[in-house]
Amino acid sequence: MEDPTLGQIDTRLIQTAVIGGRDSDQPVILPEQPHNLDEFIRQFGRDDFWCGTLLGGCGEPLRPKRYVTRVCHFAHEADPGRGECHRTTNSADGADHLFVKAHVTRWLAGQGHAAQGELRSFGHCHGDAVDFRLRHAKTHLRFELHPEDYRSWRRAADSLGAREGRIEWVFGRDDALARDMAARRGYALLVRCETEGNDRRVFIGTLTDGKKTPWAPLEDCRMTESGLVTPALEELRAEGAVRDDGIGCEPFPGSVALPRGQVVFAVDTEAAPLASSPLDVPGRRLIPGFVKPAGSRIVRACLSLPDTVPAPTDQYVYQLAGSVRLLVTDVVEGNGSSWAVRADALVRLNGLEAERTGLWRPSVALDEKYVPAARASSTCERAPLTEPAASGPKTPETAPGKAADELRKVLEGVAAKGATITWGELTERLGRWVHDLPNPKRQELLVEVDRPRVPDHPLLSVLVVTHLGRPLPYLGQVLSRLGAAEPASEFALQQWAAAETKKTHGAYGHRRTRASAAPPSAAKRPATGERAPIGSDLKQAHRRRAEMREKLEEAARTRARTKGARAQRLSQAIRQGEEHLRRYEEVRSRGRALRDWLGEGDRLLGLLIGLIGRPITVTPARAERRAVAPEPKPAKAPEPKPVEKKDPNLRKVRRLLGELDRTHGHRPTQDLLRLLDEIGKHRDQLARPLPAAETKHVERWRSRLEDRRSAERSAQAAAASRNASAGTGRTAGPPRDDRLPTEGIDKLAPTVRDILKELARADGTPLSWGDLRLRAGGQLPFLHPDDQVALLVAADRGTPGNEPLLSTLVDHSVAAPHRLYHLVRLGCGREPVPDAELETHRAMEALRLRQIWRYRR
Ligand SMILES: [Zn+2]
Structure with missing residues (x-):
C-alpha cells in the first residue's frame, strides 16, 4: 500500500512512463481501472517503467500502483537517497510527442520513407516539435505540438524552407500559426492524440476557414510529393479550393465581419478591368463598383462574390446579404494593403429603397424598375437600410439595453393577458421617449427584445401592432434581423403573425386568445388548430352542406334561364356539387377525408358562385323598365317582353304581395324577406316586365323591410361586439337569411x-x-x-x-x-x-x- 513518506509525490497521479530504460522513447499509458491494470501488468511486467528523461522526468524507476477507490497511477519508489523529480507533465497527453514520433515513423515506413523522428525543444519541453526529414521527397515534416510565437515561427519557416526545400507543417492546435497557414494555402493541418487502451492514437485534422475541422486517423492519410494529404484535403483539392505552393504564397486576405444588412452596392460599368489582385481568390470573383456602408460616404471599391451568384447589373442597387465581411490583404511591398467587401448574396432593392441610397435615380419609367425585391434565400438577411440619421439622435436617458428590458417586461404582461399593444399605448406605459423613437430605432428595440432568438421560443415583438391591430409594417425586417425566417409575402406574414401571437399568448399562460392580429372574420370559422379538429370540422361541414344545397338550387334556377356554354358549365358544376354532397356520408367519420371534402367544397362553391353571378336575392333590375332603383344587372336579365294578363307567375306575385300586406304585423322580418325573395323568383320568370303598380308595391315593401332589418341588425351587431369584448369569442356570424339587397x-x-x-x-x-x-x-x-x-x-x-x-x-x-x-x-x-x-x-x-x-x- 502507500508509503506515507511518499504521499507528496503520489498526489501527482503520474499516468505516463517509458519502457526499456531511463532514456527510452517508448511511451506507455497506465490504465486507470484496476482490471485493466491487471491485464497491463501481464503484458509489460512490473519492473520496466521509467520516469523517462524524454518526458522531462528524473530517470528513476516507476511502479504501477493498483487502486480500487481511485485511479491507478505510477509512483516513484521509496528511496530516501533519490534526487528530487522535476517532471511537470504527468497526464495522459504528457507523452504525446513520443507517441507522435513512434506512430508517424511507422506510418512513414509503411509508405517507403525511412525517417527517424527528432524531438525539438523551443524552451517549453523536450517535445515541443517532432521533425521528420524525408530525403527522397526533399520534404521536412514538422509536427509543431507547442507553438512558437508568430515571429519566431516565420523565421523558422523561412530558414527551414530555404535549407530543405519543401516544409510541411502540422500544428498541435488551432492558433494564430495554423490560421496564418490556412490563409496562405486555403487549409492547415492539425494533429491530436486520443487514448486507446495503453496507446495514444494519432489523428490529423484539416482546418479551413469557416468550416468544422474534419479529423482522420493517421492511417487514412498519405505522404505525397506535394505533402501530407488527408481525405478532406483530397476533396478540397478536387474543388480547387486550396493552393499547393504553401507557405511561399502571400496569404489570402484576412476578413472582418461588417454589420449585416447595412452595405449597399452598385456596379461601376465604366471601371477598367481588374489586373490580378491578391483579393481575387478561387471560387469568387471581384466586381468593381460603388460601395456604401451605412453612415459612410460612397466609396469606389471591389465586391467579392461567389462565382455561383448571378452577376449584378447596373439596372439595380443591391443590398449585400449573407456573411458580409471586409477583406484586407497584408502589406504588399510598395503597394500597402488593399481591401474589398465580400458578400455571399445580393438582394435587389426596389426603386424607393434604391433611391434612398443615393446610388440610383429613377429614369423615366419608375414603374418598370419597381419590381419586387428578389429574396436571395430564406436564410439571407433582408434587413433595412438604416438611414444615417437613424444613428444620430440618441435614445433619451435610457440606455438601449435597459429600454429593451423595460419593453420586454411590459410585453410579457401583455402576453399574459392575451392582448396586443400599440406604440401609442406603450408610450403611456413607458414614457415619452417611446413616442420620439424613429421607426428604425423601434425596429432595433424590438430585435433587442427577442434577442437571442431561440427557435420555437415565443416572440414578444409580434405583440406590438398598429392601431388597427395589424402587424407592424416592418415586422418582416425585425424577423429577418432575428434570423427567423421571413414569410415570403405580406399575406403570409399576416397569417404568420396571427399564429405567432397565439403561440406567445399560450406560452405566457393565456388560454383564450383574442388574436387581435387576426382579422375578426377569422373568429367566425374557428381556426382548426385551436379546437378539437373533428368537432369544428363537422360544424363547418354542416354549414358547408347547407350552403352547397342552397347554391345548387340557385344554380339550377339560373341554368333554367341560361343558354349556351354558360348553361353547360352550370350543369357540369351542379353535377359536381351533387356528387360532392353525396360523398359527405362516406367522409363524415374520417377526419382527414373530411378536411379534403371541405377544401373541395370551397372550390365547388367558388365555381358555382362564379357561374351564378349574383346572390339570388338580387332582382334583375334591367327587367324593370321603370325601376325605382335603376341599376344595371348584366348577369341574368331575360329579354323584357310585355306581361300577359294570365301569366301564372304574375298571379303568384300578386298573391304573395297580398300575403305580405296581410301578415307583416305578426311575422318576423326574415319570413317577410323570404316572401319578397319568392316574389323576386316569380318575377324573374315573368315573360314580360312586371306592371308598374306591382313594381311600386314590391319596392315599397323592399324599402320598408330593409329599414326594419337594418334596425334589427344594428341591435345584433351591438350584441355581437358585446360578446366579443367579453372575451367569449365572436360567435355572431350573420344568420343565414340575413342578406343585403x-x-x-x-x-x-x-x-x-x-x-x-x-x-x-x-x-x-x-x-x-x-x-x-x-x-x-x-x-x-x-x-x-x-x-x-x-x-x-x-x-x-x-x-x-x-x-x-x-x-x-x-x-x-x-x-x-x-x-x-x-x-x-x-x-x-x-x-x-x-x-x-x-x-x-x-x-x-x-x-x-x-x-x-x-x-x-
Ligand atoms: Zn521522476
Whole structure:
C-alpha cells in the first residue's frame, strides 16, 4: 500500500512512463481501472517503467500502483537517497510527442520513407516539435505540438524552407500559426492524440476557414510529393479550393465581419478591368463598383462574390446579404494593403429603397424598375437600410439595453393577458421617449427584445401592432434581423403573425386568445388548430352542406334561364356539387377525408358562385323598365317582353304581395324577406316586365323591410361586439337569411371603393374585413359571405379590365385567406387563378396596384 513518506509525490497521479530504460522513447499509458491494470501488468511486467528523461522526468524507476477507490497511477519508489523529480507533465497527453514520433515513423515506413523522428525543444519541453526529414521527397515534416510565437515561427519557416526545400507543417492546435497557414494555402493541418487502451492514437485534422475541422486517423492519410494529404484535403483539392505552393504564397486576405444588412452596392460599368489582385481568390470573383456602408460616404471599391451568384447589373442597387465581411490583404511591398467587401448574396432593392441610397435615380419609367425585391434565400438577411440619421439622435436617458428590458417586461404582461399593444399605448406605459423613437430605432428595440432568438421560443415583438391591430409594417425586417425566417409575402406574414401571437399568448399562460392580429372574420370559422379538429370540422361541414344545397338550387334556377356554354358549365358544376354532397356520408367519420371534402367544397362553391353571378336575392333590375332603383344587372336579365294578363307567375306575385300586406304585423322580418325573395323568383320568370303598380308595391315593401332589418341588425351587431369584448369569442356570424339587397350593396360600394383607393395610394397593405368596417365608420353592417363578395364585386365595377382589382387589398380569414378574393375575381369576370398560385399572384397584383395608384388622384 502507500508509503506515507511518499504521499507528496503520489498526489501527482503520474499516468505516463517509458519502457526499456531511463532514456527510452517508448511511451506507455497506465490504465486507470484496476482490471485493466491487471491485464497491463501481464503484458509489460512490473519492473520496466521509467520516469523517462524524454518526458522531462528524473530517470528513476516507476511502479504501477493498483487502486480500487481511485485511479491507478505510477509512483516513484521509496528511496530516501533519490534526487528530487522535476517532471511537470504527468497526464495522459504528457507523452504525446513520443507517441507522435513512434506512430508517424511507422506510418512513414509503411509508405517507403525511412525517417527517424527528432524531438525539438523551443524552451517549453523536450517535445515541443517532432521533425521528420524525408530525403527522397526533399520534404521536412514538422509536427509543431507547442507553438512558437508568430515571429519566431516565420523565421523558422523561412530558414527551414530555404535549407530543405519543401516544409510541411502540422500544428498541435488551432492558433494564430495554423490560421496564418490556412490563409496562405486555403487549409492547415492539425494533429491530436486520443487514448486507446495503453496507446495514444494519432489523428490529423484539416482546418479551413469557416468550416468544422474534419479529423482522420493517421492511417487514412498519405505522404505525397506535394505533402501530407488527408481525405478532406483530397476533396478540397478536387474543388480547387486550396493552393499547393504553401507557405511561399502571400496569404489570402484576412476578413472582418461588417454589420449585416447595412452595405449597399452598385456596379461601376465604366471601371477598367481588374489586373490580378491578391483579393481575387478561387471560387469568387471581384466586381468593381460603388460601395456604401451605412453612415459612410460612397466609396469606389471591389465586391467579392461567389462565382455561383448571378452577376449584378447596373439596372439595380443591391443590398449585400449573407456573411458580409471586409477583406484586407497584408502589406504588399510598395503597394500597402488593399481591401474589398465580400458578400455571399445580393438582394435587389426596389426603386424607393434604391433611391434612398443615393446610388440610383429613377429614369423615366419608375414603374418598370419597381419590381419586387428578389429574396436571395430564406436564410439571407433582408434587413433595412438604416438611414444615417437613424444613428444620430440618441435614445433619451435610457440606455438601449435597459429600454429593451423595460419593453420586454411590459410585453410579457401583455402576453399574459392575451392582448396586443400599440406604440401609442406603450408610450403611456413607458414614457415619452417611446413616442420620439424613429421607426428604425423601434425596429432595433424590438430585435433587442427577442434577442437571442431561440427557435420555437415565443416572440414578444409580434405583440406590438398598429392601431388597427395589424402587424407592424416592418415586422418582416425585425424577423429577418432575428434570423427567423421571413414569410415570403405580406399575406403570409399576416397569417404568420396571427399564429405567432397565439403561440406567445399560450406560452405566457393565456388560454383564450383574442388574436387581435387576426382579422375578426377569422373568429367566425374557428381556426382548426385551436379546437378539437373533428368537432369544428363537422360544424363547418354542416354549414358547408347547407350552403352547397342552397347554391345548387340557385344554380339550377339560373341554368333554367341560361343558354349556351354558360348553361353547360352550370350543369357540369351542379353535377359536381351533387356528387360532392353525396360523398359527405362516406367522409363524415374520417377526419382527414373530411378536411379534403371541405377544401373541395370551397372550390365547388367558388365555381358555382362564379357561374351564378349574383346572390339570388338580387332582382334583375334591367327587367324593370321603370325601376325605382335603376341599376344595371348584366348577369341574368331575360329579354323584357310585355306581361300577359294570365301569366301564372304574375298571379303568384300578386298573391304573395297580398300575403305580405296581410301578415307583416305578426311575422318576423326574415319570413317577410323570404316572401319578397319568392316574389323576386316569380318575377324573374315573368315573360314580360312586371306592371308598374306591382313594381311600386314590391319596392315599397323592399324599402320598408330593409329599414326594419337594418334596425334589427344594428341591435345584433351591438350584441355581437358585446360578446366579443367579453372575451367569449365572436360567435355572431350573420344568420343565414340575413342578406343585403342589391340597393344596399350598391349604396355601400362607393364608400368601399374610396377606402380601397386610399389604401392603394398609401402603402397597399391589405385590410381585413373588420378594418374595412372600422374605416367605413360603422356604415358597413355584418355581411353574409356572399354579400361580402357582391359588395367587393360592386366596388370593383369601375376597375378597368387590365388593372388589378382593388379588392386585392381586402384580406380575409386566416383559415381561407384568399377565398374571398378568388370569388370576387370570378364575380368580376376575371380569369380564375389556380389555388397554388393565388398567393403569389395576389402579392404581385398588390404591388401593381401600388404602382398604379401611387401617383393617381
Ligand atoms: Zn521522476
